[in-house]
Amino acid sequence: MTASILDLHGISRSYSTRKGLFGTKVPVHAVDEVSLSLKEGQTLALVGESGSGKSTTGRIALGLERPNSGYVLFRGTELPPANTPAWRRMRTHMQLIHQDPLAALDRRLSILNQVREPLDIHDIGSASKRNNEALAMLDAVGLNASHASSLPYQLSGGQSQRAVLARALIMRPALLVCDEPVSALDVSIQAQVVNLLMDLQKDLRLTLLFISHDLKVVRQVSQHTAVMYLGRIVEYGETNLLLSSPTHPYTKALVSAVPVVGRRTRERIMLKGEPPNPAARPTGCAFHPRCSIARPQCVRVSPTFSTLPDGRSVACHAVHTNPPSKKVET
Incomplete structure (x- = not known):
């Protein structure tokens, strides 16, 4: 059985902001109780809208930011505090690919x-x-x-x-955290860089945490996918299964927005409104203000994860009463 190389256990990260110039401090929850595990030599994709906490999760995975709660294990050892000699030695085995290459170069x-x-x-x-x-x-x-x-x-x-x-x-790192590594490139160059990354992964047996909003690229590079919404994981499972038969209403909306070449445009699920302010997180399920199937329980109670027969994990109160959607092509 493939060993785990990176484990995130219940990590949370919040920041403080002020209401107005002289207002009281208000916590902003960027990452909330996230647990993930990456198997050596595989790719885990982290997807979601901008502001969902993907990049913060990646930085915590590398020890660039310290979680307020929870912990990170790299090959079974907890990450030392940043900028210590032990952390620097461990970071030689973990590297970050930035979204903007010019900003990453001197x-x-x-x-x-x-x-x-x-x-x-x-x-x-x-x-x-x-x-x-x-x-x-x-x-x-x-x-x-x-x-x-x-x-x-x-x-x-x-x-x-x-x-x-x-x-x-x-x-020669073992782990790469790729934070939107091809989003700043045009489509033809994206394909070249993605193919190069996949070839290097095979040659060097790299493990990738691939942060992206492009589900087409995610399907090509990853074995498993975690969907984030407002700092929390709402659905996790094998990539092909999750994208072909999404279960969570938010995942369904993301998948419906992916165009399919050679097919008539299928009906897109339009979400209501904008993502909520992280400083004023909705009670219960954070997605309920934009969800078409929200019920009173969703407003009051935050959903826990349920495991489906196909092995996926979904945090949704409706998961037992609404079966997964029919298979769609992506």
Whole structure:
């Protein structure tokens, strides 16, 4: 049985904001009681609208942010506090791929120097060996020697993301947290980067936490998917099953918005209103103000997870009285 490499146990993260300039502090719950497990060599996708807590969950998984409650295990060991020697040693095995490649690169340094920098920081090998390692990694991601001497602004968006990927992989990590890694790229370049990432995952046996709002990409790269809404997981299961037969009303709405090439547009489920303010979270099920099948119980009681016969977990009061939707193509 494949071992677990990353475990999130009941993690929660809140921030404080003020009502008005001199108002009282109000907590904003970005992540609320999230538990997930990633198997070594596999990909878990984390999907949801902007502001649902996906990126914060990814940062907590890497120890870049400390949860207010709960804990994170990497290969069975709890993450040490950030910026401690133990945390830095552990972070060599865990890396982050940013959404905006240009924001992740130093505009003053050549691509070669930036890819080599982690080896310099950890004083691994001689200077010539570091250069050779960096050049080999650039080649592995599809960049050549001419790109090595370039500055970030001289590269295209796809080339910049390849450089970011090379920098993340130079330490041979076991885990990559990919935070919307292709959302800033056009469709043709997206496909190239996604295919490259999948090839590298097989070659290096990488484990990926793939944060995205693009369900087409999610279906291509992941084995399991967790759907987040307002800081909580509302549905979790095998990706193909979850996307072809969604159960939670929110998941159904997300899947209905995915266009299908060569097919007439199917009826899209339009959600009512905007996502609630995290500082004024609705009582009970947070989704109930936008849900077409909400009932009085949804307003009063927060739903717990139920396990369906197909192995999926769903947090919805209606799960026992409303069967999963019919299979849809995505």
